[in-house]
Amino acid sequence: MSEVHKVLDALMEEGGAARVHFYTWWALRNVALPEFYDAMNNLAHVDFFHASNSGHYKLFFLSLSKIFDRDSRVSGISRLKDALRDEGHPQLADELQAKLIPMESAVTRVMSIRNKTIVHNERALPREKVYEINGITPDEVRELIDSICEALNSVADGLGLSNRISKGDRHERATIAMLTTLRKGET
Numbered sequence: 001m002s003e004v005h006k007v008l009d010a011l012m013e014e015g016g017a018a019r020v021h022f023y024t025w026w027a028l029r030n031v032a033l034p035e036f037y038d039a040m041n042n043l044a045h046v047d048f049f050h051a052s053n054s055g056h057y058k059l060f061f062l063s064l065s066k067i068f069d070r071d072s073r074v075s076g077i078s079r080l081k082d083a084l085r086d087e088g089h090p091q092l093a094d095e096l097q098a099k100l101i102p103m104e105s106a107v108t109r110v111m112s113i114r115n116k117t118i119v120h121n122e123r124a125l126p127r128e129k130v131y132e133i134n135g136i137t138p139d140e141v142r143e144l145i146d147s148i149c150e151a152l153n154s155v156a157d158g159l160g161l162s163n164r165i166s167k168g169d170r171h172e173r174a175t176i177a178m179l180t181t182l183r184k185g186e187t
Helices: 003-031 046-067 077-086 090-118 127-134 138-158 170-184
Strands: none
Touching: 003 046, 003 077, 003 138, 003 170, 046 090, 046 138, 077 090, 090 138
16 A cells, blocks of 8 residues: 555544544534433433543544644654655645645644643643633534545545545434434433
8 A cells, every 4th residue: 555545544534533523522512402401411321421522522633633743753634745746646735735725723723722631731721711712613623624524535536546534414413313312212
């Protein structure tokens, strides 16, 4: 397998993970409330929902940060662009770069949040202050995730690969369907 394929495969896995965890978190924290509050707050499984909310939130940040990690030893976007150029696909590298430019501000803010609250607990700034300073909304995070997934799918298409990151809100819908079943007491 070529370096481009290895890096792209890793990035597509992280893009898919970012999408899955974001849409699941979004469904649990926004779409499901207040309608499913009683089902989620049931003592039999409330701890699961507390852990899920926190876990999905952290995981979409981690997946995004892995995608945009600039360390030359990892399979990040920077490595993908280099590998595309090295393997004779400079146009795909340039197209990817052009798609990334509008995302730069959101990426910077996501990486700052990741560095100061997700993987480190910065003592000098309370968590709330980190979010205030970086000011990224869930809609902006969704847009970033959807844009990077689209950009990675475009690279795969340009290489003639059939692998794609799934589109849409299917994980949000699945989460709501699960809550509907839980609320009805079905198994």
